[in-house]
Amino acid sequence: MTSAGEVRLRGFTWRPLGRRLPVVSGLDLTIGPGERVLLAGPSGAGKSTVLHALVGALGTTLSGELSGEVVVGGRVGLVPQQPGDSVVAERIGRDVAFGPENVGLDRDEIWRRVDRSLEAVGLRQGRDHPTAALSGGELQRLSLAGVLALEPDVVLLDEPTSMLDEDHAASVREAVARNVADSGATLVVVEHHLGPWLDLVDRVVVLDADGQVVADVDPVTFARDHTTPLGDLGVWMPGLPAPQPLAMDPELVRPERVLPELSAVDLDVVLRARSLRGTIETRALHGVDARIRPGQVTALTGPSGAGKSTLLAAFGGLLGPTTGRIEGVEPPLRRRRSAALAADVGWVPQVPEHGFVAGTVREEVAVTAGRIGREVDVDALLAHLGLDALAGAHPYRLSGGEQRRLSLLTAVAHRPGLLLLDEPTVGQDRRTWAAVAGLATAAASAGAVVATSTHDRDLVALADEVVALEAGVRR
Amino acid sequence: MRQLVVRLNPLVLVSFGFASLLGSFAIRDLPSAVAGVVAYAVAAVIFLPSWRYPLACLALCGVSAGLVAYSAWRLGNSDHAPVAAMRILVLAWPGAVAVGFVDPSRLGDYVAQGLRVPARFVASFVAVLQRVTSMTTTWQQVDRTRRARGLGPGRNPVAVVGHAGSMTFAMLASSLRGASRMSIAMDARGFATAQRRTWAEPAPWSRLDVVGLAVSVALGAVPVVARLLT
Numbered sequence: 152m153t154s155a156g157e158v159r160l161r162g163f164t165w166r167p168l169g170r171r172l173p174v175v176s177g178l179d180l181t182i183g184p185g186e187r188v189l190l191a192g193p194s195g196a197g198k199s200t201v202l203h204a205l206v207g208a209l210g211t212t213l214s215g216e217l218s219g220e221v222v223v224g225g226r227v228g229l230v231p232q233q234p235g236d237s238v239v240a241e242r243i244g245r246d247v248a249f250g251p252e253n254v255g256l257d258r259d260e261i262w263r264r265v266d267r268s269l270e271a272v273g274l275r276q277g278r279d280h281p282t283a284a285l286s287g288g289e290l291q292r293l294s295l296a297g298v299l300a301l302e303p304d305v306v307l308l309d310e311p312t313s314m315l316d317e318d319h320a321a322s323v324r325e326a327v328a329r330n331v332a333d334s335g336a337t338l339v340v341v342e343h344h345l346g347p348w349l350d351l352v353d354r355v356v357v358l359d360a361d362g363q364v365v366a367d368v369d370p371v372t373f374a375r376d377h378t379t380p381l382g383d384l385g386v387w388m389p390g391l392p393a394p395q396p397l398a399m400d401p402e403l404v405r406p407e408r409v410l411p412e413l414s415a416v417d418l419d420v421v422l423r424a425r426s427l428r429g430t431i432e433t434r435a436l437h438g439v440d441a442r443i444r445p446g447q448v449t450a451l452t453g454p455s456g457a458g459k460s461t462l463l464a465a466f467g468g469l470l471g472p473t474t475g476r477i478e479g480v481e482p483p484l485r486r487r488r489s490a491a492l493a494a495d496v497g498w499v500p501q502v503p504e505h506g507f508v509a510g511t512v513r514e515e516v517a518v519t520a521g522r523i524g525r526e527v528d529v530d531a532l533l534a535h536l537g538l539d540a541l542a543g544a545h546p547y548r549l550s551g552g553e554q555r556r557l558s559l560l561t562a563v564a565h566r567p568g569l570l571l572l573d574e575p576t577v578g579q580d581r582r583t584w585a586a587v588a589g590l591a592t593a594a595a596s597a598g599a600v601v602a603t604s605t606h607d608r609d610l611v612a613l614a615d616e617v618v619a620l621e622a623g624v625r626r
Numbered sequence: 627m628r629q630l631v632v633r634l635n636p637l638v639l640v641s642f643g644f645a646s647l648l649g650s651f652a653i654r655d656l657p658s659a660v661a662g663v664v665a666y667a668v669a670a671v672i673f674l675p676s677w678r679y680p681l682a683c684l685a686l687c688g689v690s691a692g693l694v695a696y697s698a699w700r701l702g703n704s705d706h707a708p709v710a711a712m713r714i715l716v717l718a719w720p721g722a723v724a725v726g727f728v729d730p731s732r733l734g735d736y737v738a739q740g741l742r743v744p745a746r747f748v749a750s751f752v753a754v755l756q757r758v759t760s761m762t763t764t765w766q767q768v769d770r771t772r773r774a775r776g777l778g779p780g781r782n783p784v785a786v787v788g789h790a791g792s793m794t795f796a797m798l799a800s801s802l803r804g805a806s807r808m809s810i811a812m813d814a815r816g817f818a819t820a821q822r823r824t825w826a827e828p829a830p831w832s833r834l835d836v837v838g839l840a841v842s843v844a845l846g847a848v849p850v851v852a853r854l855l856t
Binding site for chain 2: 208227241251253261265282489492496497
């Protein structure tokens, strides 16, 4: 008999279709009703897989080989890793209403919950705001609002604050804590940055790279006894200093052609979410002046929706400004043909999957270099980012953090002079973080212009320059 | 006047497509064909708030209309070619335009509450429609990434066509993969166990909707009337 909010895994094993070895094998984990658990572990340890098991997606929606017992009592709500996946409606109010509709609530109660949940996550644009006009971080909060409105017995969160700045992340954690305290729901959070969550949970479970439980303790013992061993394993233990960027052979990232300084001059960008029922214009950037220089890492910071990704794309000539201009590189990147653009630009998009075109990780890394006729040492690059064991895997079959590292390699392998990284450290453990940060700093030292939009305080600390944005304006 | 169409309920909007579809079957000769096309063109000028979208739809429907006319002409039926072309326009164009104004969630409300179609089916249908409307954003992202990776098309027209093909394939792959992730996300918001589903918004019929439906039926009847009169 299972009571509402209970979670039980016995000998849980999962081997996704197309992978030779199981991602998780023989996992035993029991969580009592109302328990609040933080699930941690290195990138690729199978944390998201456990959440997918709990929502019943393994062997049904996702194909592969499942064995062992998975039991969940009561209603489950999941905030997925890619927040855009859970959008089901055109307007944010209607989107949040989806869960309450599914459980058959009456209209008044539905809208009460919608308003309360939107308020709780700090989305104040109003019920009719189009979902298409939201940024990555805003979508993440919308997704959480949708789950809170459902009032589930088991709340599952997959890196729910990965794209949020400190303030929004704190308010999201507070909203989760309040909601879980009020409803007595069971909570399972997957996060890389454990520190801020430790006050909120009563148990920490750590998986190692093979999906085995290596620690299962209360937060106090966890912080006291496990800091060094788990820190070495790659877990972001609170109290540890930021890892040292991993040194890298500068020849791997030395630009073929060093670019001059790039400047954005009085840049205005208006993004249009167009539908026939009306066009929503979001002023992503307004009168922005900024400079990015060769030999430096520039961090673009600011709350979600501040225009960081937009500025990054504008610098790379991937998006045309509404008014204003980008100066410095001739011919202007915006007017170049694709191959000529790629010769000077490497870009890591926010959703890494959008860039993948090859059948294996190894081929993927070499694509751009092959296109513009440059040599590339694929094995050395893969080894630096810890992807060598996955060289033959299909890019789509990697975990979220692994895909992001692969995306970084596809951007840097052809040694462009301008490297634009949109949230490159999301989903990374301490070790892979050190490799990512090492790559960015090595490229800058070798003469590249490196710009990154990020919420990651440790990455900002490494930057030579910081461009702070808020609501599309330089702060 | 030209903003009214935005306030019509989605069933009325869809009815424009159905009425024109049925009406197109009555197009057999030049007078009925011309009457049908002119009636919808005039209605578009009077009622639609923007030009670009209906013209884009017209261009796309024009391609198939042109192909039909061409094959009729090649088969030696050159008198019939313009009629066949116009029939295709009346059949496809009004529906294509009207559907563009439909908000998927509102269509779901009306189909489920007004027409009593099973709730789970409607909810998943709405979610899929929503995915289609968000496809432009995905296309933009994929296109941008490929451009940055040197995989964009060059000046060569053959390469441009090849690029469009490979983009379409990428979109297909992305939507298939997106579909499974979306289905997980939906199930994990109570959809897996939704037995008795409710709807956040009602599905009322206003006086404007009734007038809209009458206009839709009248437009569909134009080719029929033209045929009876000639």
